Amino acid sequence: ALPNLSQQVASDRVAVTDGAPGHGCGHSGLGTAALGAAIAVKAAMEKHKLPGTIRLYGTPAEETLIGKVYMLLDGQFKDLDACLHWHPASVNNVWVMSSKxxxxxxxxxxxxxxxxxxxxxxxxxxxxxxxxxxxxxxxxxxxxxxxxxxxxxxxxxxxxxxxxxxxxxxxxxxxxxxxxxxxxxxxxxxxxxxxxxxxxxxxxxxxxxxxxHEIIGNRPLAELLHRNLTAVGAPKFSDAEKTFARKVQQSLIDEFGSKFPLAIDESIQPLSFADEPNKGSTDVGDISWFVPTSGLRVSCFAADSPGHSWQNVSCIGSTIGEKGTITAAKVLAVSALDLVEKPEVLAAAREDFTKRMESKKYTSLVPKGQKAPTKIR
Missing domain, CATH: 3.30.70.360 (Alpha-Beta Plaits)
Known part of the structure; x- marks a missing residue:
């Protein structure tokens, strides 16, 4: 959670607790959807007697780019065949782009x-x-x-x-x-x-x-996630939810003159491999230097909401965020099962990963043997 972003599920700026943190990037949904997907995959594998191992990682401190970096340095991802992830957003698409x-x-x-x-x-x-x-x-x-x-x-x-x-x-x-x-x-x-x-x-x-590190993309995994996002479908929102999103957007209109053609984005963006790198950073990037990795984004916020804002905190805690989180869980679950049942997709992902990493070498500025920080301030 981010400092000073405590926010009620309200269309105006109203803190739950003054000065307390809030999920300005919707990270309260990250583990929720991942856990839901893991439970669903486990049930399907047991029911249909599918061989394989599905692993759910709890990775704290993503906002400060700490959790996955130190887990990686500890070797906790070294035996993975593939890694799938997601992030709440104001759009529905597959994370093809890199990051900073x-x-x-x-x-x-x-x-x-x-x-x-x-x-x-x-x-x-x-x-x-x-x-x-x-x-x-x-x-x-x-x-x-x-x-x-x-x-x-x-x-x-x-x-x-x-x-x-x-x-x-x-x-x-x-x-x-x-x-x-x-x-x-x-x-x-x-x-x-x-x-x-x-x-x-x-x-x-x-x-x-x-x-x-920046994210290393993976075309076969991105194509898999996009197919399944299209099959599952983007979340659909009620008139009441759209009205709430419009009210949330109003403060940005008043202060910055922002224009919002949509209340909430219910479309799925085409899969494109020509996108510019994302302006943000994520510790998922470090995993992608060792394991074929891809992720998706799902609408959980009012359309075009700025990152790290109280507007996002409000929406992720509402039914808007709940619907996006459930959609993400479904796509992750179906995609994981595809990887279990279709070894050829995993093989293609590994081949793509190997080609992308041919001229790259992982180096870390973190001193060798340093433990993860237990506090930020």
Whole structure:
């Protein structure tokens, strides 16, 4: 869940608990549909005495790109034949596109506390270091590729304005369409951090929380999921649900002048392999570097809703989200059974995977042997 996105199932911004987190990407539906699919597949395999193994993974901390990365580094996906996944969305389609690789990293600066007015010359400001670093990174942006994204928050900026902060911290995401570019830009950002420390006479500690890779697509699995999404059909929504979605969209119309041709998308997008990489990141990407992987997206939100928004939290908790989640479970279940019964599809998926990986080598910025973070802040 995402910070400060607590939201009731309501068409206006109304928190369940002020300041609490909420599922701004609909992740409350992820495990629900996956579990439903696994139960259905298990029942079908037992009823029809189908040989094979279906495995359901619980993967926490997807929003921070942590869960699957550390599970992968621990070898928990190494014996899979194929991996299927899904994500709530405002459209119905198969995830053919790639995603952005990303590194999540914290820069902690240490200085010397002093009275900010009485004896500032005796202090060394860690907050100055954070701000100088941020300025440097912002100038860096002009000279990176268009697909790259660098964003940050200051997680610790000191305790009081009359004390020179002895500690300060910023949390960065460095993203790009390829992990190779992420590695280069991450090294550049680290150089800027070191420079900021020298400029402010402070010291910096760099802590990598996670490092995830872009998704490697798989055509045979994508075609399989698309056939089954088409057979199952996109979720259909009632007039009341569409009216609710329209009310949810109204705040975006009022604030941004957004236009929404649809209340909720009930169509299935054609399967296309020419799509640009998604602007987001997912730790599913790391699995796809080792296992043939594909996924789908199903309408669970009002059409064209922005990601990480309270509007999405509201919709995923409503019957709109429930219908999308059930549809995803059906498609995943049928597709998994196809893989159990049709070894030729698995063979084609493996062949496609092998070709795509011929010139790729998996590397991780996560220090070897590092345990997964138990908390983010």
């Amino acid at each position: 690789a990303a590194v999540s990293v914290k820069f902690s600066f240490a200085g010397t506390a002093a009275h900010a007015s009485g004896s500032p010359s005796s202090g060394r400001s860690a907050l100055d270091a954070v701000e100088v670093m941020n300025v440097g990174v912002n100038f860096m942006r002009e000279h990176i590729k268009e697909d790259a994204r660098i964003h940050y928050v200051i997680t610790d900026g000191g305790g009081a304005p009359n004390v020179v902060p002895a500690k300060a911290e910023s949390w960065y995401y460095v993203r790009a369409n390829s992990h190779e570019d992420v590695e280069k830009y991450f090294a550049w950002v680290c150089d800027i951090a070191e420079g900021a420390a020298k400029m402010t006479r402070t010291k910096v500690k760099i802590q990598i929380d996670t490092d995830c």
